[in-house]
Amino acid sequence: MNILKCFSVLFFIVFSYHLPAQVIRQSGNQFLSPEMLKLQNDPNGNPTVLWIDQGQELWNANCVKCHQEIKELASAVVRYPILKSKLGQASKVWNIEDQIIDCFGKISQESLSTEHQNVLALSIFLSDAAKGMPIHVDEPNIKKDKQLWQEQMIQGAAIYTRRQGRLNLSCTQCHDQNIGKNLRSDIVSPAYLTGFPIYRQSWQTVGSIDRRLRACYSGVQATVPSTQSSELRALELFLKKRSEGMLWDGPSIRR
């Protein structure tokens, strides 16, 4: 029974890598209202530019000592999440904010959260530099890590397809089966990870993918996993791989 479940989930993963030709994957920007799209494309009105400015200052003050070429580092935005381990710790999935937090830890011994303004500012700055790059999430090379990566992917796919919360909804029910339909006046998008971090109007500030995924759990009235939990990272890995090949939008505006 377990093998059957594994097989069907793997089949789902394979299916999402090689989508039939007629499926067009659209970024969430295509589901914005005309006003929001205008705001998204306006470099002088889009609130994320304030964080890009902040990120630039932080970059100049902190990062440029080790990382000379911004474009090279920006490619991390489309390659993450990756499997990584720190000295003495087991390998786990790191996303871009986890990496920034680790870097800050090296410089200032601070332990920041994914929603700390400095972390988000740098993440947005990098995200903006990565605009237009195609998403490319790779398996690790070492055999031992490869297996762990596959397990994380399977876990991510399992979370994506399982029903949860009081509303008893799975991610796939909305984001695959009901794309384009209305949830009150929200239009359901296919939820590809092409434009994070986001400035969300309902938050009236910027937030990371970690926060957005937690908000989704909250939306179906499920127990919200804690920030930086492995469940969220497994789901993010799966979602990023599902968006493989799509072009990065840069930091985006959402409702």
Next chain:
Amino acid sequence: MATLNQHPIRLSILGTPKVGQEVEIRVLIGHPMETGYRLGEGGNDRIPKNIIENIVIKLNQQVLMNADLGTGIAANPLLSIFVEVPKDGGMISVEWRDDLGKQGRAEKMLLAI
């Protein structure tokens, strides 16, 4: 906002600055514009009010527009005004002040062509 500059500001001049033509002066300030009505963590206490109260836009030290803001202005406020480009252009400056005493300013040269 990031700990570097708690309230970043972006002053832009949009449009072709031909003498006699209109350009848009746009100010975008990073400020939460906290209304004082929102509830904090745990849903018990209200997050204290903190809004920008006043924004002044000047051209060459002459006040173009004096705006008093209330809680009804969106977070990270954007304010834009269209002005006619004067013959020699001028220095556009923006000053803002919030209800906790914080202030900010920005300047940009309007070069007339």
Next chain:
Amino acid sequence: MRPNLSRRLLLLHTSWLSMATFFSKDVFSQSNVDSYSQKHLKNLNLKSEGITIEIPPLADTGNSIPMSIQIQPTSSAKVQSFEIIAPENPNQMVLRVTLPNPQKKLKMATRIRLALSQDVWVVAKLDDGTSIAQSANCVVTLNACFDAT
């Protein structure tokens, strides 16, 4: 004849008295100010020629609604100041703009918050002592999902 005259006088005096609150700064922190109610603003019967409001009829979010205003009085008077009033907001006075040098034409834009769907009013004071006012309706939608973060 007499009841109509006294009612007209009453209306005239209340409108003049309430206009006086336009100069008060405290009005920004007051809620439910009578002179900013929908009914009162309508009863002022101010002319609307010369004011154009651009606001989406259906807003994505009550938190940030783009709004542009153009004031160009049809008479020879110049615009001296204007106010954006949202009668259904907890703090009805949204923005007050004063021009030290009255202008023949004023065009500006901002982003406002609306607590509920309502008519948003712009009341402009001209340098000849008169006022003009215009309103535009905006329907505000709520987010679909509850967000505990």
